[in-house]
Amino acid sequence: MARPDSAPRSRSRFAMALRRFRANPMAMIGLAILLALVAVAVFGPMWWVYGYAEITPDLSQAPSWAHPLGTDTLGRDMLAMAMRGLQQSLLIAGTVALIASLIGTVLGVISGYIGGLVDASIMRLVDLVLTIPTIALAAFLGNAMSDSGVSWLGLSLVLGALFWTSVARLVRGVSLSLREMPFIKAAKVMGAGPVRIMARHMIPNVADHIIVSTALLVGVAILSETGLSFLGFGVRPPDTSLGLLISNAQTAVLTRPWLFYAPGILIILIVLSINYVGEGLRDAFNPKAAPTNPLVAHRTRAKAGTAVPATRPDAVVDITDFRVTFPNVERPAVDGITLHIARGEVLALVGESGSGKSLTSLAIAGLLPVGAEASGGVRINGEDVTGLGFAQWRRYRGRRIATILQDPSTSLNPVLTIGAQFHETMAVAGPISRTESRRRATELMALMAIRDPESRLDQYPHQMSGGIRQRVVIAMAMIHKPELIIADEPTTALDVTVQAQVLDSLRIAREQTGAAMLFITHDLALVAGVADRVAVMREGRIVEQKPVRDLFAAPEHDYTKRLLSLAPRLDQVASKGAFPRAGEPLLRLEGLSRHFLRPRSKTLSASDRVIHALCDVSFDLMPGETLGIVGESGSGKTTLLNTVLGLLAPSAGRVIFAGEDLAAPKARLKASGDMSVVFQDPYASLDPRMTVRELLAEPAQIHGGRAVAERARRVLDQVRLPASALDRFPHEFSGGQRQRIAIARALMLEPRLVVLDEPVSALDVSIQRDIMALLGELKRELGVAYLLVAHDIAVVAELSDRIGVMYGGQMLELGDTAQVIGAPVHPYTKVLLDAVPVPDPVAERARRDRGRVASWPTPSDPLPACTVSGLHT
Structure with a gap:
């Protein structure tokens, strides 16, 4: 049965963007200024008594009631000229930004998506344009066009044809990463062609960068026009622009400064307003962006006046009645938890996403996100750390507290060798020679069972597998012999054999350093062979806390029982019957x-x-x-x-x-x-700029299907989602709901x-x-x-x-x-099966004690040779 459906929310994309834009105060201020400038440029000359080319008998007059901005040496009214200059500069800047953005976006997306020879050719064209002296060429061509009577339009075309390279390079860089995203691959599998993929998926997802680049180009165009006018190659008299006004006033900077006031202030207002509007549009058309207000600062802070109870004598970490709240969120993210970790002990903090376990670890390391408000007690070795400043936290992080994150690629610097990163970490404690840091790094990596550690020190992170990267991170965590190791989902993304090796490395690290360990995971079966005690967390609260054997033997809370029941058991599937293979x-x-x-x-x-x-x-x-x-x-x-x-x-x-x-x-x-596909990451497999309705409609649009709306509602019902989901964006769903949407898309064409x-x-x-x-x-x-x-x-x-x-x-x-x-036949299959964790502390520790971590092939089991297209290894 489908979930109860609420009234469908029919939301216009433009209406949603307009609401988001209006919620951004700086964007609204920028828009108001920009509209005022445009109104002055368009309507001002109609009601003002003087024309911009009209010469009055009032020569070089200071600002007065008759001439609010004064006059120049020829007697021309500066207010009239400023309005005309504003008009011309807005026309030039807008035209340049539009032309450059269009050319740059099209060429950048084509270059990034297609790659190969096309990419190389476009990038060589970019290099060629960049070698051209822009101002000199613009001066020459702009001057030639002005002589032909083209004026501002000619100058705009020239500048636009020269400034597109910055947009192209930026868009190309983003497109190179986008083309490998699962939602792009999904579009290819659906049968979408290159034009559709670039128009429907690539360009909307580089829109943020295009908008910001276009806003910056407005400022660059105005400044370039100012420079050209200053040199005499911009807008020609008797016409004028803001740049030409500043150029004409250069000789009177001391004697008639009022000549600078209007054009200078107008240029500043144009650039600022365009930038604020650009940032507002960027956020408005990005469904995942939250409206921002730079005038309001949010800081992580602890509530004052909270009494911190005395710590336990054996505790490295002692947390008492600890809470974390966020503005405008009713329920605390962490709601009054109390726990401790003794010296040398492993405490497993278990819970699903959103339970508050990672926020708890961030609080211990002093890394709560911006906007969080913390209360309660957090003591490390008896010292209250809730009110420490950044400099004080440096004494803890890395030295006394080591953190091992889920994804090792985010912990390691991609542009530094492993040896350089070891040296940098060791140097925190004081000067150390490269030779000594290399020796110690080699010892630590050998302890983590990393083969050939000496050569690994000269490699970059991307040259290693995920398991080796994680063991490198663990080795770095041991450098200063920390008192506490926080392991936050350290094996989630790893294979079972590599997972077993990493768990073994964590055990060695704890034994060698004598550190306490906080092991965070969502998998109760995983902690059976790791933890001494287990704390089960749900919706910000600790619902059960016991020694690991007691918890597995006699769980009390229903949530704990449910988590234990969810672990797949190989012994429960070995009795499957054979699938009938006929036809x-x-x-x-x-x-x-x-x-x-x-x-x-x-x-x-x-x-x-x-x-x-x-x-x-x-x-x-x-x-x-x-x-x-x-x-x-x-x-x-x-x-x-x-x-x-x-x-x-x-x-x-x-x-x-x-x-x-x-x-x-x-x-x-x-x-x-x-044939359809469902990818691993539900966050990356759905285009974030498309609603569920658009995501489900795309396969039918590609293959010419009919009754798309009816089919979309039917597949949503099949995956147990309400029809009201159709008008929502992927980020508005949980991970499981996103994967259901991905499955629904895969079913749209009734695949085989x-x-x-x-x-x-x-x-x-x-x-x-x-x-x-x-x-x-x-x-x-x-x-x-x-x-x-x-x-x-x-x-x-x-x-x-x-x-x-x-x-x-x-x-x-x-x-x-x-x-x-x-009854596996191949020894490698036996290795895989032996590496699967068993949700039984007694059985799991017995397997660990007899040396469970194995590898294949061994010298007696070589991998057969492979011959492809005449090439043999």
Whole structure:
């Protein structure tokens, strides 16, 4: 049954943007100033008694009632000339900004999206234009056009043709990152062409940058026109502009300063008003942006007058009756929690997104977000830290408190080598030589079981896998032997084998430093082998707190019981029956291979340059069947999906769908109506500038479907969302709801195959369970087939009829779920199964104590060689 539906909210995109713009006070001030300037420029000359070219007998007169802004040496009224100058400058600036933005946006988006030779050609054109002396060329061409009677329009065309490069480079840079976003890939899988993708997805998502660049160009155009007029190559007398007025007044700066007042102030007002309006438009047309007011400052602060109770003698951290609130939010984000962490103890803080667990860790490290108000007691080693300033917190962060975040790529500087980052961290405690910092870094990395640590120090973060990056972060956390280590979801994005290795590294770090540890996660099963005590958090409150064995053995709170019940168990899926395999397969892969080439190097032979991402992969997928593919990062799972979806072309082999080889463009376009995709990240897989209505309508628009509105409501009902969701933007939903929207989009054309790329790995365990249940229901109701890829073998086992195990681009094992889980044949499959955490503290610690963390291949189990297109490694 669908959720109760409220009255649909029909919201005009323009009306919403107008409301957001009006909520920004600085934008409204800027608009008021700009409108006033335009009104003066348009209507002022109509009611003023003097014309801008009219000469009066009042020569060089100071401001008076007759001439409020005075007169120049020829007796011309400065107010009339200022209004005419304002008119000309607004025309020039607006025209230049419009021309430059249009050219720059079009070329920038084309360059960033298409890439290759097109990108190189456009960037060389940009370089060529940038080498031209802009002022000199504008002076020459503007002068020639002025002689021909073109005047301000000619000058505007010249400047616009020269200033587009800044917009093009900015838009191109943003487009390069956008083209790899999942929502762009989803559009390609739907069958959208390049023009549609650039117009419907790329340009709206670079609009923020375009608006700001256009606003800046207005100021640049006015200043350039001022400079050209100052040199005598701008607007020609008897006409005038603000730049020409300043140029004419240069010789009278001391004797007749009033000549500067009007043009100077008007230029400042134009630039400021345009910038404020531009920022307001940027926020108004960005549905995720919150209206800002730079006149109001929000600061994180602790409420005064809160009594801080005495700390426990053995506690490194003691939190008492601690609250965190935000302005205009009724419910506290953290609501009166009390907990402590003893020396050498591991406290697991467990809860779903929004429970307040990360805010608690930020409070301990003094990193609460702007606008937060904290009250209650936070003591570290008996010292109250609630009122510390920035300089005082530096004594704690990094030295006494080390933080390990979920994504190691955000913790490491991408432009510094690992060795340089170790040296920088060590230098916080005092001067240290490069040799000594390198020696200590090597020791710490070796302790974290990082192979060849000496050479790793010369690498950059992007040259390492996620697991190695996380172990580097853990090694850095050990440098100053902290008293407390905060590990905030440190293994969420990692494969099960890498996850086990990282957990082992955390255990070593704690033992070597003697630190207490706050381990934050949403997965109760994960803490079975890690924690000494567990605190379960929900809606800002601690609902249960016990030693880990007691909590797993006898949970008291219903929420704790629910979290424990949600963990997938391999022993519960090993009894699955075999899927009936009769008839023709829906999808067939025949010897599918995909290789990439490393850049040419004198040290690399032709065969060494080849990276075999896929090697001779073959399988069939029947209608209505679910095939799950598992393997570590780098095993080739994602490359396999991208090749099936047409995002990558195979180097060898064939992808056959419904009996047709998808190598032909027409066959691929036809298949795009029967094949859809759901990506891992629900935040990135939906275009943030489109409403749900527009997102669901797009597949039908591409393939010419009818009754789009009725179909959209039906698929929303299938994924258990109300029709009122149609007029909302993706950011207005939770992560689980976003993934339901992505599934609804995938079902719009009633596909026969849905490709699922890590569909639940970014979600909390309870939401994972909801999405998994939904996928199962849809499969039974619609008879759709799934090709599922995930690194969590327990999730794959629960959803799949068959499982394929990949490593190094090869399919090492393929069989029915019960066989692969219950009686695996390949040693790598056994390694994967052994790395899955068990939600049982006794069993999990027994496995840890006997050395659970394993790897494959071993010297006795070499990976078979791979030959593709005559190249052999």
